[in-house]
Each structure stands twice: as C-alpha cells, then as structure tokens.
Amino acid sequence: MEPTPATVAVIGLGSFGIATVKNLSEEGFRVTGFESKPYIGGLWHFTEGSETSVLQCRSSPSFRPPRTSGARELTLHLSHDYQYAPDFPHADEVMRYLDDYVDHFDLRPMFRLATPVRYVTRDPESSKWAVTLESSGEVLLFDKVVVATGINNQPTFPQIKGMEKFQGEILHSRDYKGPERFEGKRVVVVGLGNSGGDTSTSLVGYAKKVYLSHRVGSYIIPRYVDGKPFDHALTLRKERARSTLMKTFPWLAEIVFNRYARGIQDRSFNVRPEWKLQPAPSLKFSAPVVADSLIEYLESGDLTSVSGIKEFVGPDEVLIDTGEVINVDAVIWCTGYLTDFSFLDPRFDPTAASPARWNETPGSRGRPLLRLYHNIFPLEEHDSLAFVGYVAFPGPAFQTQDLASMALAQVWKGNSALPPREEMERALDAHEEWVCGLAGRGRTHPAWVSWPEWMDWVNETAGTGLRRNLGWGTEGWRFWREDRMLYRAVVDGIYSPHVFRLFETGKRKVWDGAREEIARVNEDREGSDRAEKGGEDE
Known part of the structure; x- marks a missing residue:
C-alpha cells in the first residue's frame, strides 16, 4: 500500500505560485493554492481597482492598501522565447499565457480563489501547519506550506x-x-x-x-x-x-x-x-x-x-x-515594495532576523533581508516550509522561479538533499556578508543572489542535467557526438526554458516535446532573421 501523498498549501497564485502548484502536483503532492483575489496572475491581471493615496497610508500606520494590479501597459522585459508569448508581451498577453498554462495542466481544481489567508503557524497537537482563512476563520491543516506571495507586496x-x-x-x-x-x-x-x-x-x-x-x-x-x-x-x-x-x-x-x-x-x-x-x-x-x-x-x-x-x-x-x-x-x-509576511507566525518570518549590518546600510533602503538558504529554505522547518519568488538577479524571473519550485519539489520528494544545518548556516552567513557588501556600494534588493552559484545549485537540485550533458564528461561528449544539431541549438541557439526539461536525470520530469520546441524557436528566429536581411537587400 502506497503512502498517502503529503498535503501542501501554496499561498499566493501569481505566476510563481502557479508554477509551484504545477511542479509540486506533478511530483505527487496534494496541493491547494490560496489566492486572496478572485483571479490568478497577481500584478499581471489588470484591474481598474481603487487608487491608494500615500497620505492615506501615512495617516494610519496599520493601513494596508488593497493588492491591485499594475498598469494596463505593464510589459515583460524579456522576449517571447523565454516566456512562450509574443516578443516583450503586455500584461494581457502574459495573462493569456498563464490562463492557458493553468488549463493545460488542469490546475484550476487545486485553486481556492478569493480566499485570503489570515495566519499560518504550527499546530501543537498534530505538528502540521495550521492555515487560518480570513473570511470564515476556518483552520485547515497541511503537511507543508509554500509562501509564494512574491516581493511586490506593500508599496514603499x-x-x-x-x-x-x-x-x-x-x-x-x-x-x-x-x-x-x-x-x-x-x-x-x-x-x-x-x-x-x-x-x-x-x-x-x-x-x-x-x-x-x-x-x-x-x-x-x-x-x-x-x-x-x-x-x-x-x-x-x-x-x-x-x-x-x-x-x-x-x-x-x-x-x-x-x-x-x-x-x-x-x-x-x-x-x-x-x-x-x-x-x-x-x-x-x-x-x-x-x-x-x-x-x-x-x-x-x-x-x-x-x-x-x-x-x-x-x-x-x-x-x-x-x-x-x-x-x-x-x-x-x-x-519599490516591502515583502509582507504578516500572515506568518513571527517565529517563521524569514525577515525577523534581518541583520543589523544590513538594516543600517543605506543600500538596503529600509527593506529587511531574508534569511533563507538559497532564498528558498529556512534553517528551521525546511522539510515542510519554503518560499518561492524571492530570488532576484538580472535574468528571466518566470524561468528563475520555475527552477526554484522544481528544486523545492525534488528536495521534498527526497530526490535531492539539503546539506547539514551547520553547512546551511555557513552558507547563509557568507551570503549575508556578500550582499551587505553590495548594499554598501549602492541600492541592493534584499532578494539579490550571486547568479553563478545559485544557478549551479538550482540546476543540480532540480535535476535539469545541464552540467552533466553539456559539460566535458562522458554524457556531454555523447550528446555532442550523437545529436550535433540539437547540441548546437541548445548551446549556441536561443537560451529558452525548454532546455530545463530536455534531459532524463531521474529527478524532475522530462518533457517529450522539449526537443521539437528547441528546434522550433531557433528555426522561427532564423527565419525571421533571413526575412529581415532579405527586406534590407530589397
């Protein structure tokens, strides 16, 4: 008899929360996604909303402005081959993609929309996570919780x-x-x-x-x-x-x-x-x-x-x-924004231990630092509590957080292991030293990470197989020898996210259509380039 799958609450159904629901459910977890608004997509879902006066926020310290969308003209700053949409899509095009994504993977039955979460803590009797809903006061118990409310919470x-x-x-x-x-x-x-x-x-x-x-x-x-x-x-x-x-x-x-x-x-x-x-x-x-x-x-x-x-x-x-x-x-x-973890028991708030050195640095701009291993796992409770959407560096955010949730799923499934607590703590201290040094030079986002080290870790933990299959080892030479056309498309073509689902590694699931999509996006771009050059010649 197979064990009962672990239950997971994902709080926040913007683009990062949606990817987290998909990647966890794909690995067999029983996932429920909670969203305070009656729709998915976060800031990408345009709503007229009510505009919030700064003076209104100033007059009442306890005032929390409603979480509304961005502007109608909000535009993604990366091209379509990273995000499966037209070049540099507007918000409505991103939302169409997110809706298609949700429907393709049949995620809607897992969503509870218009259901804000009031409080999350440990239930002392069951040792499960107690998730209290705002409107009804209902308390639901889960084995694990993922916070995916994102970094764009409270305006500063x-x-x-x-x-x-x-x-x-x-x-x-x-x-x-x-x-x-x-x-x-x-x-x-x-x-x-x-x-x-x-x-x-x-x-x-x-x-x-x-x-x-x-x-x-x-x-x-x-x-x-x-x-x-x-x-x-x-x-x-x-x-x-x-x-x-x-x-x-x-x-x-x-x-x-x-x-x-x-x-x-x-x-x-x-x-x-x-x-x-x-x-x-x-x-x-x-x-x-x-x-x-x-x-x-x-x-x-x-x-x-x-x-x-x-x-x-x-x-x-x-x-x-x-x-x-x-x-x-x-x-x-x-x-900018402050991250808002007011719904979390303060014992589990990753910003509660924001170091004094960071807080006193002008480059922090009053935003607390998150104490999370690779900006995902807390030192305590990392086997049942995680945060997705809190990694920042110049790169495609959708792709980054998709990888983060893939890595999370593999750790919780047992296919990848985190290091001992002492090693995680040393890594956190080193990261803190590094990011505080950056903040001493200028404005630095508290979710900023060192890109090379983070990408190495997340690819290995998620099981994408990039290093092994594109490196100088046996697998890399075999891939180059047996499929040079695909190898060239992967290494020298458009760096699209299909590559993260290409190789079988025994961890995250592969996608049978990855090869065809890698070929397609490169052929489409080559065709576009040829047409452009032909037009110039004419």
Whole structure:
C-alpha cells in the first residue's frame, strides 16, 4: 500500500505560485493554492481597482492598501522565447499565457480563489501547519506550506518633509492604471527603474509636463539590438562563460559586463550628461532599465530628468535636491515594495532576523533581508516550509522561479538533499556578508543572489542535467557526438526554458516535446532573421 501523498498549501497564485502548484502536483503532492483575489496572475491581471493615496497610508500606520494590479501597459522585459508569448508581451498577453498554462495542466481544481489567508503557524497537537482563512476563520491543516506571495507586496514610500502641504495627487506605481486620467496635468515620476521608465514614458502625449526624478543613474538598454531582442544574444554557451568568469575573476567580470551594457547603451542612444544617467550602478547589484523611448523623450523635451525630491513646499510646489522648485499636480512613486509576511507566525518570518549590518546600510533602503538558504529554505522547518519568488538577479524571473519550485519539489520528494544545518548556516552567513557588501556600494534588493552559484545549485537540485550533458564528461561528449544539431541549438541557439526539461536525470520530469520546441524557436528566429536581411537587400 502506497503512502498517502503529503498535503501542501501554496499561498499566493501569481505566476510563481502557479508554477509551484504545477511542479509540486506533478511530483505527487496534494496541493491547494490560496489566492486572496478572485483571479490568478497577481500584478499581471489588470484591474481598474481603487487608487491608494500615500497620505492615506501615512495617516494610519496599520493601513494596508488593497493588492491591485499594475498598469494596463505593464510589459515583460524579456522576449517571447523565454516566456512562450509574443516578443516583450503586455500584461494581457502574459495573462493569456498563464490562463492557458493553468488549463493545460488542469490546475484550476487545486485553486481556492478569493480566499485570503489570515495566519499560518504550527499546530501543537498534530505538528502540521495550521492555515487560518480570513473570511470564515476556518483552520485547515497541511503537511507543508509554500509562501509564494512574491516581493511586490506593500508599496514603499519615502519620508518627504512637507507632504501634508501638497494638494495634488500622490500614488504608488502599483496603483497607476494608465495615463488617461493625468491628461493635461504636470506629473513627476519618482524612481529610475523599469517601473519608473515605463510609467514616465507612458504619460508622454497625455500629461502636460512629465518629470523623471532620480538620484541614481542606470544603464538604458533597448528591447531590440540590431533588429533582434536583446536577450537573444545571451546563449547558453555565453552564459556558461560568464558564469566561469564571475566565479574565477569576479572583479574582472564586473568590469567586462558593465562595459558590455554601456556599449549597448551608447550604440543605441545618445545619452547626455545633464540627464544624470551616468554613472550607472554596477550590474553586480543592480539591473538595467529596459526602455525604447525613454532617451527619445528626454531628447525631445517631452520628458525632463530632475534630481530627487527634497521637500514639498506648497500646494503644487516641489523642491528638488538642486534647489530648483518645480510645479506639479501629481506625484507617482516608483520606489519599490516591502515583502509582507504578516500572515506568518513571527517565529517563521524569514525577515525577523534581518541583520543589523544590513538594516543600517543605506543600500538596503529600509527593506529587511531574508534569511533563507538559497532564498528558498529556512534553517528551521525546511522539510515542510519554503518560499518561492524571492530570488532576484538580472535574468528571466518566470524561468528563475520555475527552477526554484522544481528544486523545492525534488528536495521534498527526497530526490535531492539539503546539506547539514551547520553547512546551511555557513552558507547563509557568507551570503549575508556578500550582499551587505553590495548594499554598501549602492541600492541592493534584499532578494539579490550571486547568479553563478545559485544557478549551479538550482540546476543540480532540480535535476535539469545541464552540467552533466553539456559539460566535458562522458554524457556531454555523447550528446555532442550523437545529436550535433540539437547540441548546437541548445548551446549556441536561443537560451529558452525548454532546455530545463530536455534531459532524463531521474529527478524532475522530462518533457517529450522539449526537443521539437528547441528546434522550433531557433528555426522561427532564423527565419525571421533571413526575412529581415532579405527586406534590407530589397
């Protein structure tokens, strides 16, 4: 008689939670996914919603704004061959993909929508996890719990003197739904990240005046370079070379990759010094801004780059760091988020032990550090508690968190093992030392990881077989000898996620269609390139 499958509660059904439900259920776990909203997809599911005033948040410390979607124009910053959608898809296209994904794997029967979780703790009698539902107060018991609520939980707002004097609109980018309601207004967008870039450029043509306020620069990367999505240059061979360089000569790797990003930027745009985009923070601890029209609008004057906001000095007057006063009718903060684990028993909150060194570093920006092994497993309860969606580095987030949940499934199934607690603790201490050092140099996300080490670990733990089948060992030579066409497509073609389901390793399940899809995406891109060259010749 086979043992009864373990029950798992997955809290949060954004894209990462959905992948976690799929990967765990695929390995035989009995999974229930909980989502506070009546729909899946998180920020990718556009809703009109109610816009939350920053002043409303300030007036009541206990106020928690509703979890709404991003803007209608929200766009993925990676091309389709990573995400099975059109090049750089908009939110509605991402949602169509997520709905298709859920239906293809028949995941909906496992979902409980419009069911917010109030509290999660250990049940002392059964030693199971007690999940208390918000509306009914019902307590459900599970063998295991995965927290997949993501890093975009509670909007962060800077403390700015004189905010009560301002009579215009103040809101966070999460509550920005589109440019139409700002027509004819003067708007300042605060923060130079992908959200700030997207928000500010979307306002052009609607707002009377658009300012982009920032204290830190950034590399600006176009979505297309030489007619191709910029990420198509990142083949698996190049990624492996980059990984080797980062592990062997990290100082040299940092120089090389920063110069590479600067080179793409300078070939694509004419960046003027007065915009204060340079110096840009290192890619070692910061991601570039992917934007096509940002520089164009700065050049035309439709968008004005200004320094950081120092003080609100009147009903429509804002003092910036340079001493200049600008007149605006609305302020949109693109200043990031805090992770929210308020529904967790504080004993299991991974941010509760955020180290003082990190907290006191300006680069942390008041966001606590997560104490998790490889940003997934806590030191305690790692056999039944995990976190998915809390890994950050310049790379495809969907792919990253899919790998994270694959690795989680293999650990909990017993196909992969975590090291002894002492080794995990040493790894956590080393990571803490490393990330605090980065935060001492500039703004660093608390979920930031060292990409080469994390990818090595997650591929081995998930059982993708990449290192063994693409390396210099027996399996690698056999693959090269027996199927050179596929080998070249995998190593030098488009680095698509199909490769993670290609090789049989005895761990995660393979996908019989992986080979065909790898061939297809490369043939599609080659055909597109040939058509483009033919058009140029004509």
